[in-house]
Amino acid sequence: MSTQHPDNVNPPFFAEEPELGGEDEIREAYYVFSHLGCDEQMWDCEGKEVDNYVVKKLLTKYQAFFRDHVLGEDLRLTLRVPNPTVERAEAKILLETLESIPRSYDTASLFYGMDAAPVFEVILPMTSSSSCLNRIHSYYLDFVKGKERLQLADGVTVKEWIGEFRPDEINVIPLFEDHEGMLNAAKITGEYLDGKDIQEQRVFLARSDPAMNYGMISATLLNRIALSDFRDLEEESGVKLYPIIGMGSAPFRGNLRPDNVEDVTWEYRGAYTFTVQSSFKYDHEPSDVIRGIKKLRSVKPGRAAEIERESVLEIISAYCREYRRQVMDLVDIINRVARYVPGRRKRKLHIGLFGYSRSMGNVSLPRAITFTAALYSLGVPPELLGFNALSSGDLEFIEEVYPGLGRDLHDAARYANPESPFLSPEVKSSFEEYLEPEYDEGHMKTTEEIIRALRINRTANLQELILEAASQRKFLG
Structure with a gap:
């Protein structure tokens, strides 16, 4: 699944300027389908001006390609919509987006000369309950599809006047992004499935925001718990589940790059879909990107591993406390540097809240990509924060559950600056003892210039x- 996450250094060749705008993203969707070999594009309807005509633009501009590759069958366009429970300012964008789905259906059906549903799924971020999912599912059935049954003043129904509203229903994909959401992901999904004639269900686990909020190790372990719980739900319910993992290229955000697809997909056994974000697509040689995507599409999902839930949660608790304490110490410099991290997508201002206990208050921080970029720029890879809270016994246990821990820390630590005034002595000594890192001299020099x-x-x-x-x-980032 190609996404629009702006974690890239280099703008793509087709971009008119470094920050991709709406028309650039139309070109991007075509490019990832036609040249890179992706079979799905996530279209973000949050935090930007919504383009409800993306299907029409793709089919009109790239007719030859889409004649041979049916959108909705051979290729997927999946909409990420705002969550009205959390994002009140953008709540009505959800309704606009749902209303656009039948229009896209009509456009595609006319283009292909047959019934075609180019969009039939939406992703709901920050899912915290089955009610959030049911509301979207019901709204589409009752108010989008359902309006065709309404009768006008002259006795004519909307269906007779306007035509059918199709598809008849849509799939809602829950995206779980926080600690409680991850731990209850299977329960919430099971409640949503209850009473519905659904044979297959996609579910989505975030990797970036949990890392920013709880630390890299916590995020990875929470993903493991959720994947294990999904496996159990699948066996109990008989509904086939297809987990998606939201991976970035920084180790902090997933460490998925064209050259390590096998390692990451094995690490996240049980997942069927991995996100290919902007850095994966644009910061590597195109031939390597194409090979990496081909490998992703050919990997057979394994069975999610068993996990000792209570032991994992104990480790997460201690590690997360220390990670958050260290982030709190760095919050001012992070926000200062974040102002200079360049944007890569034209988006409205979207600030995340980094939640601490009430005694510490609520601290505002940039979104995960900018947060990660700011810390790396200071010679303090965020993967290292909180590491000193782990005992040798903790690390031994974590390595069994998370075998790629050493790889991810090594990939991050090479970009640390051991002389950075923002790298605490306890963090430095703990990861150097564990890793014996080889620092990247060029990166160290650049971070020294930034600090100066x-x-x-x-x-x-x-x-x-x-x-x-x-x-x-x-x-x-």
């Missing part, structure tokens, strides 16, 4: 330096 510029408050070329460091890593 911040210290003397000469920030005119700070964005350029941040991009230079990101180029050395091959991801922005």
